[in-house]
Amino acid sequence: MNTAQEILLVTGMSGAGKSTVLRTLEDLGWETVDNLPLRLLDRLLGSPLPEGAEIRPRPLALGIDARTRDFDPDQIVRRIKALRDDHGYDIGTLFLDCAGGELERRYSETRRRHPLANDRPASDGIARERELLAPLGRWANRLIDTTDLTANTLAQQVRATFGGDGLGEPTLAVTSFGFSRGIPRNADLVFDMRFLRNPHWDEALRPGTGLDRDVAAYIAADPAFAEAVGRIEDLLLLLLPRYRAEGKSYVTVSFGCTGGRHRSVHVADHVARRLRAAGFSPTISHRDLGAAAQDTLEGVPAGGLG
Numbered sequence: 025m026n027t028a029q030e031i032l033l034v035t036g037m038s039g040a041g042k043s044t045v046l047r048t049l050e051d052l053g054w055e056t057v058d059n060l061p062l063r064l065l066d067r068l069l070g071s072p073l074p075e076g077a078e079i080r081p082r083p084l085a086l087g088i089d090a091r092t093r094d095f096d097p098d099q100i101v102r103r104i105k106a107l108r109d110d111h112g113y114d115i116g117t118l119f120l121d122c123a124g125g126e127l128e129r130r131y132s133e134t135r136r137r138h139p140l141a142n143d144r145p146a147s148d149g150i151a152r153e154r155e156l157l158a159p160l161g162r163w164a165n166r167l168i169d170t171t172d173l174t175a176n177t178l179a180q181q182v183r184a185t186f187g188g189d190g191l192g193e194p195t196l197a198v199t200s201f202g203f204s205r206g207i208p209r210n211a212d213l214v215f216d217m218r219f220l221r222n223p224h225w226d227e228a229l230r231p232g233t234g235l236d237r238d239v240a241a242y243i244a245a246d247p248a249f250a251e252a253v254g255r256i257e258d259l260l261l262l263l264l265p266r267y268r269a270e271g272k273s274y275v276t277v278s279f280g281c282t283g284g285r286h287r288s289v290h291v292a293d294h295v296a297r298r299l300r301a302a303g304f305s306p307t308i309s310h311r312d313l314g315a316a317a318q319d320t321l322e323g324v325p326a327g328g329l330g
Contacts, residue, residue: 030083031113032186033104035160036120037153038139039127041170041178042087045120048179049085051271052187058087062094062103083186090153091139097159104163119157119164123171124150179271187268194267196304197276200234200292202284202312211278213263215256217287220246224286233313234289243290253291257298264304277306284312 032054034045043058050056060068065086088100107113122130124147131138131146140156141149161167166185170178201208203218223229223239232239243249260277267275279295281287289310296308 029113031107031115032083032085033100033115033117034085034087034120035089035100035117035157035164037122037127037150037157038089038091039130040120040122041168041173041175042089042120044175044178045118045182046085046087048182048271049083049186051273052183054083054085054186056085056087059089059092060086061092062088062096062100065103089139090156097157101159101163116166117160117164118166118168119161121161121167121169121171123169124154126171180269183269183271194264194272194275196264196299196306197274198292198296198299198306198308199276199278200284200288200310200313201278201280202282202288202315203280204282205284205312205315207280208276208278208311210274211276213260213275213277215277215279215291217279217281217291219252220249220281220287220291222282222287224283229286232286233310234286234291235293235310235313239286240290240293243287244294253294257295260295260299261302264299284310284315289313 032049034042034049036042046056046058057068088095104115104117108115127150128146138146138149138153140152141147168178168181173181199208199211203216207214220243223232223234223242226242229239229242234240234243264275277295279288279292281289292308292310296306299306
């Protein structure tokens with residue numbers, strides 16, 4: 025049993041946003057379990073990690089509310105104390121509250137029945153649940169009132185609060201490709217490098233790729249290279265934190281040239297190094313690096329007559 029595991033109990037009023045919180049935590053890399061019967065909690069915490077998992081387990085979020093089997097707020101508080109005091113778990117409780125009028129509006133809009141008032145007005149179930157959950161509300165060390173929050177705003181608040189230690193970082197990929205073979209279908213941002221001078225039309229450079237030093241130097245010597253690529257890098261450094269804040273899980277940045285062997289390869293490699301220096305962890309791939317060079321794909325050389 026790993027005493028370093030962080031555990032967050034997510035509870036509160038039905039309709040206050042528990043599902044949104046759990047989905048957001050899962051996107052951040054937490055392991056999430058909803059409505060687990062309390063008698064199974066010790067078995068869950070004592071089970072071995074799945075094969076291939078890291079030595080230190082992921083943070084664990086447990087969703088518990090009035091619908092949970094054997095739900096008893098006082099028993100939950102006692103269990104939390106035991107887990108913390110006897111087993112050394114870093115365990116916290118997030119309580120989601122919401123004004124009764126707003127909860128009634130949400131149930132009316134979704135046409136759902138309150139779980140504690142199947143045959144009565146939602147207001148009756150809300151009042152009954154608020155009284156039932158009072159011990160947990162008093163015990164919780166984190167409280168979010170979602171009365172005036174949209175689901176997106178709540179998710180942003182959860183990401184800001186629980187997304188530390190690298191959790192929630194988008195999976196960042198930097199790729200190169202050739203327009204002559206089609207734009208990658210999974211690209212989020214596409215930059216066209218065909219304005220740079222083309223090493224294909226230099227017979228000494230044509231057999232090489234953008235990873236070769238002489239080809240890279242040729243591309244970087246283009247008068248437009250430094251300013252254009254610098255502006256692209258600055259744009260990415262602006263956008264990537266915003267994508268993270270919005271909860272985007274995957275970001276693929278693709279650089280294209282005609283054949284996908286020279287200009288796009290060098291620029292992708294150059295930009296990936298800049299992003300690593302800024303603290304990001306991009307993976308890099310070159311889709312068409314091994315493709316055969318072909319004059320008819322490259323168009324007319326600069327200054328050529330066709």
